[in-house]
Amino acid sequence: MSLFENTAIAFKLKSNNELRKAHALFKAVDKNWLTNLGAWSLPWAIHIPGVKSLMKATVFAQFCGGETRKESLQTVEQIYGQNVKSILDYSVEGKESEEDYERCFNEIMAIIDIAEGNPMIPFVVFKPTGFGNIDIYTKVSAGDKLSPNEEKQWQNIQRRFKAVCEKGHTKDVTIMIDAEESWMQDAVDDLVVEMMQLYNQKRCVVVNTLQMYRHDRLTYLKTQAKLAKEEGYYIGFKVVRGAYMEKERERAKEKGYPSPIQPDKASTDRDYNRAVLFIAENKERISLFAGTHNEQSCKILMDYIGKNDLDKDDNQLWFGQLLGMSDNISFVLADLGYNVAKYVPYGPVRDVMPYLIRRAQENTSVAGQSSRELDLIEKELKRRKLEN
Numbered sequence: 001m002s003l004f005e006n007t008a009i010a011f012k013l014k015s016n017n018e019l020r021k022a023h024a025l026f027k028a029v030d031k032n033w034l035t036n037l038g039a040w041s042l043p044w045a046i047h048i049p050g051v052k053s054l055m056k057a058t059v060f061a062q063f064c065g066g067e068t069r070k071e072s073l074q075t076v077e078q079i080y081g082q083n084v085k086s087i088l089d090y091s092v093e094g095k096e097s098e099e100d101y102e103r104c105f106n107e108i109m110a111i112i113d114i115a116e117g118n119p120m121i122p123f124v125v126f127k128p129t130g131f132g133n134i135d136i137y138t139k140v141s142a143g144d145k146l147s148p149n150e151e152k153q154w155q156n157i158q159r160r161f162k163a164v165c166e167k168g169h170t171k172d173v174t175i176m177i178d179a180e181e182s183w184m185q186d187a188v189d190d191l192v193v194e195m196m197q198l199y200n201q202k203r204c205v206v207v208n209t210l211q212m213y214r215h216d217r218l219t220y221l222k223t224q225a226k227l228a229k230e231e232g233y234y235i236g237f238k239v240v241r242g243a244y245m246e247k248e249r250e251r252a253k254e255k256g257y258p259s260p261i262q263p264d265k266a267s268t269d270r271d272y273n274r275a276v277l278f279i280a281e282n283k284e285r286i287s288l289f290a291g292t293h294n295e296q297s298c299k300i301l302m303d304y305i306g307k308n309d310l311d312k313d314d315n316q317l318w319f320g321q322l323l324g325m326s327d328n329i330s331f332v333l334a335d336l337g338y339n340v341a342k343y344v345p346y347g348p349v350r351d352v353m354p355y356l357i358r359r360a361q362e363n364t365s366v367a368g369q370s371s372r373e374l375d376l377i378e379k380e381l382k383r384r385k386l387e388n
């Protein structure tokens, strides 16, 4: 049995009933047509009586910690019992008023208070579009002139970034910033570099995200490493492959610019693994959070740690997965003593719909092959001698 096939460890926290429920769910999302129908109809169907409760008992229960911070803390404690840490992820998306952005900002500030000195919550994360409109980031990225009203919105975004990073610095809590669409990323990157220069003088408090499905990110990483070395501050990266590939390719085609995405999966994998190894080799100055469900990439980092006689729980090297996915990786790595943290998304059921739809789409069958999650659950059902 290969390392990540130990379903007894992976699903230790799931009762027989919960496992059966997870099986029914992954069996349903495995069907492309059903997931597509759900993705199309849910934004309006969620208002039909009963649909919200159904969602809460199924997809939401699998992928989210709860509707509130407080509800999610139960999940945080539960997985901590298996040595897996949590990253509370306020997953409300698609809100676009200044009040909504301020609410999100206040939520992140409150999570920093919970994370302070709390070994269960080693990182606090936010999405740039939680703090401001994508159009503002896009215009700033393109160097376009902002109207007075847009300038005000940009000032608010900068204020929110700064307050969160400053609080992280004061309370010794690491702040991680998600990456979204490439066309808004330059504005985010510049802001994050500014935050790193301010707050990463003694250690890496502010962590950016690299999406390795972009063909320019390995070069970006190396440029940032050089700059940090020259100027004497610390940097850190969550390394992911990237979640918006179709959208990126479509926009590039529509607007007639070269796609920022790698030509094929193998190129993304190659750059992902190179980035992980480059950071591990430079861990004195760069912190690594390998956010992936790819077993091969996890093995590459494990091998590096082993070959170089590093501590498995070296605080510069972290593995990360999403709640409800790849428990076979998270719990097995944690059981072996590596640093592992899972995103624990939360928010009102109706507001986390875009997040849940992305997760369902990720788990549909590919080329007629059922998803890896479904295979693992079926293996565990068999091991427990439960009917499918």
Ligand SMILES: Cc1cc2nc3c(=O)[nH]c(=O)nc-3n(C[C@H](O)[C@H](O)[C@H](O)COP(=O)(O)OP(=O)(O)OC[C@H]3O[C@@H](n4cnc5c(N)ncnc54)[C@H](O)[C@@H]3O)c2cc1C
Pocket: 177, 178, 179, 180, 209, 211, 213, 240, 241, 242, 243, 244, 245, 261, 262, 263, 264, 265, 266, 268, 291, 292, 293, 294, 320, 321, 322, 343
């Ligand atoms: C803890 C955590 C945090 C995350 N944070 C972010 C974030 O901030 N921003 C973000 O965008 N995503 C984020 N993600 C999502 C992440 O990008 C997806 O989980 C990831 O795309 C799935 O890739 P994988 O590494 O698990 O491996 P795999 O399942 O092996 O890889 C799938 C990925 O490979 C890439 N790919 C697939 N086909 C091709 C192709 N033909 N050409 C080029 N590339 C291809 C795509 O990125 C695709 O998603 C996060 C994931 C985790 C676990």
